[in-house]
Amino acid sequence: MKILYSLLKEFVDFEARPRDLASMLTSIGIESSVVSQACLWTGVVTAKVLDVQKHHAMDKLFLCRLSDGSKEYSIVCGAKNIALGQIVPLAKVGAVLPGNFEIKRLKIRGVNSEGMICSKKELGLKEESEGIFVLDEKTKIGLPIEKVFDGEDSILEIEVATNRGDCLSHLGIAREIGAKLRKVVSVPQIKILTKPQTLSCVEVKSNLCKRYIGSIISGVKVEDSPKWLIDILAKSGIKSINNIVDITNFVMIELGQPLHAFDLNKLSSKKIIVREATGFEKIIALDGKDYKLDPGMLVVADEQSPIAIAGIMGGKFSSIEDKTETIFLESAIFDAFSVRKTSKKLNLYSDSSYRFERGLGWDIAELAIWRATNLITEIASGKQDALGDFHTVKYEKTKIALRFERINKILGYAIEEYEVSEILRFLGIDLQSKGEMILCTVPSWRNDIKIEVDLIEEIARIKGYDAIPISKTNTYYSYVSNNSFLSSIVEEFRTKLKGFGFSEVLNCSFLEVSEFERFGLKYYYKITNPVSKENEFLRSSLLPCLFKNLILNISQGCETVSLFEHGKIFLKAGERKAFSAVMYGGVWHEWWKWVERKVNPKFDFYFGGGIIKSILPSEEFMIIENLTPSSYFHIGKTGAILFRGKIIGQFGILNPSFVSDIKDEVFYFEIDLEPFENTCVKKTIVYKAYSKFPIVKRDISVIADKFLLFSEIEKVIKSVIKSGGILKDYSLFSVYSDEAKLGNGKISYSLRLLYKNDRKTLSDKDVNDDVSILLDRLDSDLNVKLRH
Amino acid sequence: MKDIRQITTEALKKVKDSDALTLESIKAEYLGKDGVLTQILKSLSSYSIEDKKRIGSEANNAKSIIVAEIKNKKESLKKFLFNEKMRNEKFDYSESFYFPFSKGSFHPVIQMINDITAVFKSLGFSVAEGPEVETDWYNFEALNIPDSHPARDMQNTFYVEGMKALLRTHTSPGQIRAMEKHKPPIKVIVPGKVYRNEASDAMHFSTFHQVEGLAVDENITFVDLMTLLSDFVHKLFGSDTNIRFRPSHFQFTEPSAEVDMQCIFCKGKGRCRLCKSSSWIEILGCGMVHPNVLKAVHYDSRKYTGYAFGLGVERLTMFKYGIDDIRLFYENDLRFLKQF
Incomplete structure (x- = not known):
């Protein structure tokens, strides 16, 4: 909302200049900034032209000497209207003009210029202007330019919180200034004209209309508004229509009460009926559009049909025209929620509905009708015939008991009683002392103040938050915190994966149908009002998101892409936390050594599985065969992750038929984080003394059936290790699958076995005996034989 | 010889x-x-x-x-x-020199949530989470935002079809859930993803993150809140960072304030692309928990007072690194991600 600096001064006496006024308002909760003039410049001063000479190399340029009283400047200027003795605005080196245009030292055709003489356009005063801006010859020199415009108007752009409808006017802002500066606010003088007749043509049939005041003015002359009125409206961003409409708008920005004027002679039976719409009524509003009204919407009607959508917009039919002679002026208080609902339903918003939605002051409605009536009789030479004031509710001012001790309890610092009373009184609140408390009667326009704590906020706000002492040492107490394992398991995954070159991504939760269908995923939650078709469903898996990121980065030329994300997914049973990662391309990034050594492995099933193994935080996690892989995995290259007997994740190469647009294999894994929500799986570590005797290594190769899972062989080895003998560890170091040499359906694994005795150095025989035992077991249990 | x-x-x-x-x-x-x-x-x-x-x-x-x-x-x-x-x-x-893996990276927004969480944990807060698909009660009603209030229009809500559910527009429902679960004293932060149906531009995106904070006890005051938040800013951005409190309005707090932090790039000197030369950047909203909110969770508002605050993570992150477009966070281009 725009507030005119000059108009504010009509209501309250203050000295603050526009910029200071804006920061003062901001400090009491009304975000303000100056949108025009005054604060647009820094480093621009008034200066006198001492000398003007033609530039030696350029006909059109002048070489000038200027003085600001303390220093002389040589300036190159191109304006034809420059002349000796003029007082002009001079932007010195370092000055900043509107549009963040900074003045620098320049050399123009070999001559130094120490600044710029400004035009009105350059100062942002006018859209277009010719030549430099010549100031009054009596202007003092060396003055910051904003001082020259002291008398001119500035406009403040103001943002008002949703509960402060009372601030949507000049009077409202003036009241805030008055409260802060402890100044009395004056309200426009009202002339009560010779007592008009009572109004008989109004009937209020719905209590959604709380108060309805009508004023009939006859003999008006509808014409253009006077210049001052057009000016004020223009500065407020309101177009001038005619004197009557302009006056209603002026009173609205002045006092905050929306008004409406009807051409009384156009109304059927000259009746005004405030009622709820029935059946299927329609109205053509002032914006020229046709609106279908729902039953229950509040309207102002004549005997036949609606003539206005109450509080939102008038109808075209009854509007004021040049030939209008008698007007019916309305100042009403309509139910805020009703206006809001109707406005939303019709998608029709106006300055009027904006104010009604936020609530209006009971008393202001009356003030406004008088103010407008006075102005109309003055400016449009009308005569008031009748006035009527109708209530459907009994209005009573809010009364709140305020306890002094409560102020301290909420705010945490003491405010003197006299200061409390002073602040409240300047806010227009009536006070009545009652011992330890005061009974506060809230003025009609402050319908946001409902309970005690609202008053406490007012006190803190007007006193100023910057006056609140922030203590240096705060006494903290701790609430017993139950840090779930979730964050620590995710933290472990994240930290390790980052070390492996992964990047963490963050996606929005919306996807389109095709993104689910590509992977055969189901989707459950549709957004009623999505931002676009691409954002219609909540994700049921992290896969489509990560895949989208993968495609983007491949298209940007990345040869290695490894990404992970954790976040909510939305399944039929509800939302769950999940962790997923995708990897693609070369495991290692390019290096001349790899070229030299002819290696550069790609992310494949084994590497991916290895990454998973290395990030799982404890031995309670196991990797097992994936018996029920999701359809998006390659059937032959997938595995599952087991935790305490439950499958909590799966991994593998993405089914190539789903991702045929990508040239290499894509590895993907997903882990459900929900089981870790309230489970502590941190391993308890118990130190074991380690053996000081040397380790003996033995390499063996065995031949197995190729469909036998390697994990079966591992199981046997592990059980031998677990039995506590001298075999301590093993690793797989080679897999050979040439069936021509091994025999049909055969595969060979080469294993390194590590032997150690905790009490003595092992002999060859000790180790050989133990290897034989292992080989016998592999043979008898799995038909796995030593390869000679 | x-x-x-x-x-x-x-x-x-x-x-x-x-x-x-x-x-x-x-x-x-x-x-x-x-x-x-x-x-x-x-x-x-x-x-x-x-x-x-x-x-x-x-x-x-x-x-x-x-x-x-x-x-x-x-x-x-x-x-x-x-x-x-x-x-x-x-x-x-x-x-x-060579390391086989390229440089990995954490997402700057997640990292910021972690940093914020660490600061509040050090100040005695515990961490809770809440669902992203919420009910009208938790997101609005319990927070003293009735259907009739214009404040609802400020939060362009996504609704879920066929259910009486919406995507939370702020992390404030976390306050209500925390208070329902625990008796006072309570001191908790709730980080998480939130959604608003807004046209996206450099400063707005339909998805972003907030960290909500809440403390309720017998003697909690506005001064405690201001002290906490100034401690927080100083811990996160350094003790030479100036902040200011401005009165504001939120339905679920009274008194309410907005906190501005002095631009760390121009140090208040102005003419800065980040703070738009205002030298102040709004970083969070806060206030004393409204008695109606305490009433909604059956806390005795005569006995207990509390404060609440909510901060926008993306905004802080953009500010920390000089990022000028919020959408970069959700594009997941490695040329962006690998910088962090």
């Missing part, structure tokens, strides 16, 4: 000037089978007993001095040669 002392001096000089090739021949020249000193010792028998004793001991002495010197020379030559060898193996450090 040459003077033994002279011989010694001569030999020591030769050893000093020798290199790996000549050292052995010098050794032979003096100490070898036909070496000068060997000859002297061999010829001892022709001297008188007195002379035998004297010359013998002198020669032996000279011998051990020369032997020791040759040994020293050998060591230093060996050291020199080894250093030479290493020098020849010199690598070009400017191109050879």
Whole structure:
């Protein structure tokens, strides 16, 4: 909302200049900034032209000497209207003009210029202007330019919180200034004209209309508004229509009460009926559009049909025209929620509905009708015939008991009683002392103040938050915190994966149908009002998101892409936390050594599985065969992750038929984080003394059936290790699958076995005996034989 | 016969000037089978007993001095040669270092949530989470935002079809859930993803993150809130960061305030693309928990007071790194991500 600096001064006496006024308002909760003039410049001063000479190399340029009283400047200027003795605005080196245009030292055709003489356009005063801006010859020199415009108007752009409808006017802002500066606010003088007749043509049939005041003015002359009125409206961003409409708008920005004027002679039976719409009524509003009204919407009607959508917009039919002679002026208080609902339903918003939605002051409605009536009789030479004031509710001012001790309890610092009373009184609140408390009667326009704590906020706000002492040492107490394992398991995954070159991504939760269908995923939650078709469903898996990121980065030329994300997914049973990662391309990034050594492995099933193994935080996690892989995995290259007997994740190469647009294999894994929500799986570590005797290594190769899972062989080895003998560890170091040499359906694994005795150095025989035992077991249990 | 002392001096000089090739021949020249000193010792028998004793001991002495010197020379030559060898193996450090994995990265927004969480944990807060698909009650009603209030329009809500559910527009429902679960005293933060149906531009995106904070106890005041938040800003951005509190309005707090932080890029000097030259950047909203909110969770508002705050993570992150478009966070281009 725009507030005119000059108009504010009509209501309250203050000295603050526009910029200071804006920061003062901001400090009491009304975000303000100056949108025009005054604060647009820094480093621009008034200066006198001492000398003007033609530039030696350029006909059109002048070489000038200027003085600001303390220093002389040589300036190159191109304006034809420059002349000796003029007082002009001079932007010195370092000055900043509107549009963040900074003045620098320049050399123009070999001559130094120490600044710029400004035009009105350059100062942002006018859209277009010719030549430099010549100031009054009596202007003092060396003055910051904003001082020259002291008398001119500035406009403040103001943002008002949703509960402060009372601030949507000049009077409202003036009241805030008055409260802060402890100044009395004056309200426009009202002339009560010779007592008009009572109004008989109004009937209020719905209590959604709380108060309805009508004023009939006859003999008006509808014409253009006077210049001052057009000016004020223009500065407020309101177009001038005619004197009557302009006056209603002026009173609205002045006092905050929306008004409406009807051409009384156009109304059927000259009746005004405030009622709820029935059946299927329609109205053509002032914006020229046709609106279908729902039953229950509040309207102002004549005997036949609606003539206005109450509080939102008038109808075209009854509007004021040049030939209008008698007007019916309305100042009403309509139910805020009703206006809001109707406005939303019709998608029709106006300055009027904006104010009604936020609530209006009971008393202001009356003030406004008088103010407008006075102005109309003055400016449009009308005569008031009748006035009527109708209530459907009994209005009573809010009364709140305020306890002094409560102020301290909420705010945490003491405010003197006299200061409390002073602040409240300047806010227009009536006070009545009652011992330890005061009974506060809230003025009609402050319908946001409902309970005690609202008053406490007012006190803190007007006193100023910057006056609140922030203590240096705060006494903290701790609430017993139950840090779930979730964050620590995710933290472990994240930290390790980052070390492996992964990047963490963050996606929005919306996807389109095709993104689910590509992977055969189901989707459950549709957004009623999505931002676009691409954002219609909540994700049921992290896969489509990560895949989208993968495609983007491949298209940007990345040869290695490894990404992970954790976040909510939305399944039929509800939302769950999940962790997923995708990897693609070369495991290692390019290096001349790899070229030299002819290696550069790609992310494949084994590497991916290895990454998973290395990030799982404890031995309670196991990797097992994936018996029920999701359809998006390659059937032959997938595995599952087991935790305490439950499958909590799966991994593998993405089914190539789903991702045929990508040239290499894509590895993907997903882990459900929900089981870790309230489970502590941190391993308890118990130190074991380690053996000081040397380790003996033995390499063996065995031949197995190729469909036998390697994990079966591992199981046997592990059980031998677990039995506590001298075999301590093993690793797989080679897999050979040439069936021509091994025999049909055969595969060979080469294993390194590590032997150690905790009490003595092992002999060859000790180790050989133990290897034989292992080989016998592999043979008898799995038909796995030593390869000679 | 040459003077033994002279011989010694001569030999020591030769050893000093020798290199790996000549050292052995010098050794032979003096100490070898036909070496000068060997000859002297061999010829001892022709001297008188007195002379035998004297010359013998002198020669032996000279011998051990020369032997020791040759040994020293050998060591230093060996050291020199080894250093030479290493020098020849010199690598070009400017191109050879390598780690097989490229540089990984954390998402700056998640990292910021972590940093914020760490600060509040150090100030005694615990961490809770809540669902992203919420009910009208938790997101609005319990927070004193009735359907009739214009504040609802400020939060463009996404609704879920076929359910009485919406996507939370702020993390404030977390306050309600925390209070329903625990009796006071309570001190908790709730980080998470939130959604608003807004046209996206450099400062707005349909998805973003907030961290909500709440403390309720018997003697919590507005000053406590202000102290906490100024501590928070100082811990996160450094103790020389200025902040200011501005009165504001939120339905679920009273009194309410907005907190601005001085721009860390221009330090308040203005003319800055980040703070739009205002030198202040709004970072969070806060206030004392509204009695209606306490009532909604059956807390006794006569006995307990509390404060709540909510901060926008993306905004803070953009501000921290000088990022000028919020959408970059959700594009997940590695050229962006790898910078963090």
